[in-house]
Amino acid sequence: MKHLRSLREFIVELDKIGEVQSIEKKVDWNLEIGAVSRRSYELRAPAPLFSSITGIDKGLRVLAAPGGLSAQPGLTFSRIALALGLPATARGADIVTALADARTRQPIPPKIVETGPCKDNVMLGADVDLLKFPTPLIHDGDGGRYIQTWGMNIARTPDGSWTNWSINRMMLVDRNRLACLIPPLQHLGIIKARWEQAGTPMPIAVALGVEPGLPYVGGMPLPEGADESHFLGAYFGEPLELVRAETVDLLVPATAEIVIEGYVSHTDTFEEGPMGEYPGYLDRASSAPQPVLHVTAVTYRDDAILPVAVAGAPVEEDHTGWGLPHAAEMLHVLRSAELPVAACWGVLESACHLWVVAVDRDWHARTGLSSREFAQRIGEVVFGAGKLAFGVPKLLVVENDIDISDPLQVIWAFTSRAHPEHSEIHFDNEPQNILPIYLEAYERLSYHSTKVVYNCLLADRFAADEQPVPADFAHNWTPQMQQHVLDNWRAYGYR
Ligand SMILES: Cc1cc2nc3c(=O)[nH]c(=O)nc-3n(C[C@H](O)[C@H](O)[C@H](O)COP(=O)(O)O)c2cc1C
Numbered sequence: 241m242k243h244l245r246s247l248r249e250f251i252v253e254l255d256k257i258g259e260v261q262s263i264e265k266k267v268d269w270n271l272e273i274g275a276v277s278r279r280s281y282e283l284r285a286p287a288p289l290f291s292s293i294t295g296i297d298k299g300l301r302v303l304a305a306p307g308g309l310s311a312q313p314g315l316t317f318s319r320i321a322l323a324l325g326l327p328a329t330a331r332g333a334d335i336v337t338a339l340a341d342a343r344t345r346q347p348i349p350p351k352i353v354e355t356g357p358c359k360d361n362v363m364l365g366a367d368v369d370l371l372k373f374p375t376p377l378i379h380d381g382d383g384g385r386y387i388q389t390w391g392m393n394i395a396r397t398p399d400g401s402w403t404n405w406s407i408n409r410m411m412l413v414d415r416n417r418l419a420c421l422i423p424p425l426q427h428l429g430i431i432k433a434r435w436e437q438a439g440t441p442m443p444i445a446v447a448l449g450v451e452p453g454l455p456y457v458g459g460m461p462l463p464e465g466a467d468e469s470h471f472l473g474a475y476f477g478e479p480l481e482l483v484r485a486e487t488v489d490l491l492v493p494a495t496a497e498i499v500i501e502g503y504v505s506h507t508d509t510f511e512e513g514p515m516g517e518y519p520g521y522l523d524r525a526s527s528a529p530q531p532v533l534h535v536t537a538v539t540y541r542d543d544a545i546l547p548v549a550v551a552g553a554p555v556e557e558d559h560t561g562w563g564l565p566h567a568a569e570m571l572h573v574l575r576s577a578e579l580p581v582a583a584c585w586g587v588l589e590s591a592c593h594l595w596v597v598a599v600d601r602d603w604h605a606r607t608g609l610s611s612r613e614f615a616q617r618i619g620e621v622v623f624g625a626g627k628l629a630f631g632v633p634k635l636l637v638v639e640n641d642i643d644i645s646d647p648l649q650v651i652w653a654f655t656s657r658a659h660p661e662h663s664e665i666h667f668d669n670e671p672q673n674i675l676p677i678y679l680e681a682y683e684r685l686s687y688h689s690t691k692v693v694y695n696c697l698l699a700d701r702f703a704a705d706e707q708p709v710p711a712d713f714a715h716n717w718t719p720q721m722q723q724h725v726l727d728n729w730r731a732y733g734y735r
């Protein structure tokens with residue numbers, strides 16, 4: 241496993257496989273960076289690295305789409321794979337399994353180092369000026385310029401027992417204030433509530449442009465009490481390198497491009513949002529007063545690079561950076577419940593709304609349950625798993641003849657195997673993440689059915705010798721015939 245320890249090492253590796261596009265032409269932070277980046281996701285073109293930005297000091301840069309997908313054959317997931325130390329050719333399922341496997345290993349605490357490149361430049365107190373950085377106004381309609389879209393919010397409980405690392409967006413207010421979206425059910429919200437109880441503003445460090453694996457664990461629904469940086473240590477089998485912050489009692493990644501330190505107020509608010517968001521829309525009604533972060537220090541590398549995720553219609557970092565780690569946690573939780581689960585996936589094209597569990601084909605013989613009972617059980621485990629449940633509204637349960645990372649196969653399995661009348665199992669009043677499309681007026685009030693499992697299982701519906709055989713190349717013809725055809729493909733005249 242190749243552990244890349246800085247955003248810069250990551251960019252070098254991306255460049256080797258043609259996954260970064262260096263853009264020298266001058267661009268405007270005001271909507272142009274967002275539009276170029278957005279188009280790059282849609283074409284699955286290389287990640288844009290902007291190095292000349294209107295009104296911004298030479299040297300300061302923006303890397304967008306750090307976790308976007310690639311159009312290059314065999315390299316679809318290469319940005320995510322390299323970030324997580326896997327070969328560029330790793331498949332989505334390999335990435336999910338690698339993250340899930342690490343959940344059974346002992347967390348590894350960080351190594352504290354004296355200093356690091358994140359301290360190249362230090363701005364303290366009255367010298368703090370966030371307007372120096374190339375923070376984009378991303379979408380046409382955003383309520384402000386978002387500086388934190390792909391970084392780590394590091395906060396610790398007042399008793400020091402739990403440090404949490406998570407991605408939650410932050411918007412510029414002015415040279416030394418940010419407005420922070422901190423949903424109460426997210427760990428940052430839980431920790432903030434404890435500081436409020438203690439009667440003190442919450443100390444926080446926001447590390448932007450961190451080593452490339454960190455955002456993936458920042459988007460992972462690890463349980464309350466878990467330190468995401470220790471989990472990444474376990475994933476790589478070695479500690480992360482952290483340095484002490486200047487003005488808050490927190491540790492930050494030594495190689496971070498930019499570190500913002502300060503205190504989140506419990507009383508000061510600023511109108512935050514709207515912003516184009518992960519469900520794929522810009523919900524124009526979604527601005528609201530949110531807590532203000534008062535900045536006490538900013539440290540940054542020479543020629544700092546700000547990473548930017550342009551949230552919106554799939555596929556962008558919410559769907560890769562949140563979706564893949566979410567699927568990994570689902571796999572871990574179902575394995576821990578000793579259910580015969582082969583794979584989990586968040587359908588990227590569904591913008592984190594449709595999740596799929598593939599179970600071993602002999603599940604019926606092994607569990608003795610009916611498909612409805614078994615699908616219900618899977619729903620209970622996933623929706624009973626706290627943080628994990630929060631982000632999963634629709635869950636499809638299929639057998640493992642389906643390649644669940646292939647949306648074509650998922651749509652086919654769903655439409656051909658889920659019975660219109662019998663297959664839905666509803667779960668009521670479970671906590672749910674923000675889904676603007678569903679938040680119609682009546683639902684804001686009732687929050688009735690918030691989760692559904694679609695039972696697409698076949699094993700108990702047909703006798704063993706009558707199981708329908710998928711009439712596709714992989715399942716219908718013998719391995720010998722498949723090989724014969726593959727060996728002769730060119731001889732038939734195909735290229
Ligand atoms: C690119 C990206 C952007 C995200 N933006 C937000 C956000 O603005 N607010 C939020 O609460 N969660 C956001 N998330 C999801 C959280 O990171 C995710 O729910 C994570 O589990 C939260 O950390 P926690 O479990 O420690 O609370 C984002 C995730 C990604 C990958």
Ligand SMILES: [Mn+2]
Pocket residue numbers: 404405406427461462463464466468
């Ligand atoms: Mn957490």
